[in-house]
Amino acid sequence: MLNHDHDDLTRSTDDVVIVGGGLAGLFCALKLAPRPVTVISAAPLGQGASTAWAQGGIAAAVAEGDSAEAHAADTIAAGAGLVDEAVALGLAREAGARIRDLLHYGVPFDRDLEGKLAVSREAAHSARRIVHVRGDMAGKAIMSALIEAVRATPSIRVIEGYAAEALLTEDGAVAGLQLRKVGDAAANRVTMASRTVVLATGGIGHLYAVTTNPPEASGLGLAIAARAGAVIADPEFVQFHPTAIMVGRDPAPLATEALRGEGATLINDKGERFMLARHRLAELAPRDVVARGVFAEIAAGHGAYLDARDALGAHFAEKFPTVYASCIAAGIDPATQPIPVAPAAHYHMGGILVDDHGRTSLTGLWAGGEVSSTGAHGANRLASNSLLEAVVFAARIAEDIGGRMITKPTRLLLTSVRERNGAMPARSEQTFRSMMTSHVGVIRDGERLAEAVRSFAAIERETANIALRNMATTALLVAASAWARRESRGGHYRIDYPTEKPALAHRTMTTLAAAREIAASLSERTLTRSAQPMNA
Structure with missing residues (x-):
């Protein structure tokens, strides 16, 4: 990727400007091709996105005997009464097409001996419907493939190392962005004028002391949209992953839910399975139930551990290489030892309110991925629906913008922007x-x-x-x-x-x-x- 100087940024553009270099941002950029797109990413592509860390995969009813209706029903059940049922069904029905897109972009999803997509089971799903890559490598593989596709697409210009600090508006419509170079607190702000902005900045996990999210997931997109007057939906609903690996790292490495799907159990320091008494599904109960169970056990002084010794044993490294590497680096052999775990901020069900096309309440602003709130997740996201939502809505945003004429802004209103900014203590x-x-x-x-x-x-x-x-x-x-x-x-x-x-x-x-x-x-x-x- 080329470095870009201030002159390249401080100009009016009729490009679609996408803020965020994760799954939603890159997929949207690819879907908009050959329309000119500028992607602004605070971190080098692939490094600041939660997508790259996703270990489960993408939920899609692609196996025999499964259906979009069953997938939607599971989504609605997990969402505790707040899921928009039409959105959930639309999401499930588009899953197959988006998986085909990802295969086209080079994502090497696992296949079975007959050459069909291999699917695994995760909590609260009524069928095996998670497509994955090498067990727990889905996020990394998806991001690698998309980055390669973006780099090979001439219509996509990538500007790395700049964070959006404010949305600029004119008469209630988006007029541009205020940007600042990352890591340089004393740097002057730069402005990019644009009437078409897509926010794909990720979640809010880094607002919490214990999180599985990268530092870039600090709620930035939600904040700048809210400060510009956008409607925000369901912000109170934060999903805590029950099994972050507690080895003193920030962000905390994740012990994927798929481990429990394969039979790993949760025990306390006495070796007792404490989830059996809390829910009929025990370790495979909805995430919020499991997170509270783990939290309560830790709060009572009993500790919490994920025990995969019987379920996986010597096959652990082969089936879950990412988790295995995290454990070994911390001096734990998960084939022979229980893994210490705790709940960690993992996913934000809330975000900037968007409609079926990813449009926000501000003219000229769209939002996709975790920064948005589509109504698909309700009060509790079903496992592996987040990557699906990101690609489905990224494609819808691209389609919605694709048919529009975009005019260049004539001027920028900077009156609401403060000049000062120091390094955060x-x-x-x-x-x-x-x-x-x-x-x-x-x-x-x-x-x-x-x-x-x-x-x-x-x-x-x-x-x-x-x-x-x-x-x-x-x-x-x-x-x-x-x-x-x-x-x-x-x-x-x-x-x-x-x-x-x-x-x-x-x-x-x-x-x-x-x-x-x-x-x-x-x-x-x-x-x-x-x-x-x-x-x-």
Whole structure:
């Protein structure tokens, strides 16, 4: 990839500008060819995307006896009453076509002896329907193939090493982006004028102290869209992967769910299987149930371990090379020893609200992949549906943009952009991420959520550091919506409201203004309480 100077960025363009170099961004760029596209990626392609770390694969009803209807039914059941059923069915029906696209781009999906796509089983799926590459190498193989295809496509221009810090708007429509060179806090901002922007910036995992996501997954796309006025959907629903490998690494390596699909069990330090008493499906229960089980066992001081000794033993390295390598690097042999695990922020069901075509509430802005909220995942994502959603909606976005005439912006409105930006103090980021984990994590309660809302609102309002402000914007949206949803559903569990309420079986639709109002009301309540005399 070529390096690009500021002159290459500070110009009006009739290119489609895609922010993000993960699966959704690259797939959309390829689907738009031969239309000119500029892809802006903060990290070198393939290095900052959660896709590359995905170990499961892509859910697709391609096996004999399976159907799109069955896949959609499983998706709806996992989503705890909030899945848009039409979206889930559309997603399942398009899966086969998108798998064929990926095969065309060179993804070497595993096949059986008859040459058919090999499929495996994952939690809460009623059939074997996960297409994969060499067991747990799907994400890496998909990204490698797509990067190669992008590099071979003349209509795609890639600009690496720049992060989007703000969306610029004009009369309620997108007019461009404010960008800054990554790793250079003192660098001047640069602006790119464009009326067609696709956000594919990934999730929010790095807002948490324990996560399986890369550092680039810090909620940036959600923040800049929210600050520009976009509607945000379901931000309170965060999925925690139950089995991150606890060996002191940030991000934490992942012990894929497929291990449990192959018979690995969860045990405590006494060797007892603790999930048997919690759910009829035990280790294969929905992720939120398993995450809470693991969390509770750790909180009770019993520890939690994934035991694959009987299920896989000597075959571990061959079947799951990625997990095996992570364990061996930390001095654990998973063929003969249980693997220490803990829940980690893994996937965000919420995001920028989009319609069936990936359009947001802002004219000229589309969103795809984890940064978006399509309604497909509801309150709890079904395993391996995320990569499927990314390719299905990336293709829809490309089709939607494909038929449009795009005009160049005449000018940029920069009045809302602050000049200052310093390096983010490590302690600020550490404190921030710790609060997300302790106050807005696997198990939540009103008091700690209110404290988090007040804290994030103050940072969002007062900090001059743009990166920290964007992190605080997304954290505020998550915490405020979690505080407002007074029930437990899917990935959102409130110990003070532990049951599901039928009256709340609807998606959250919110804005940054609404989250700020919640923060203001909570601050007033605190001030009122503190002003009262002790014997009042």
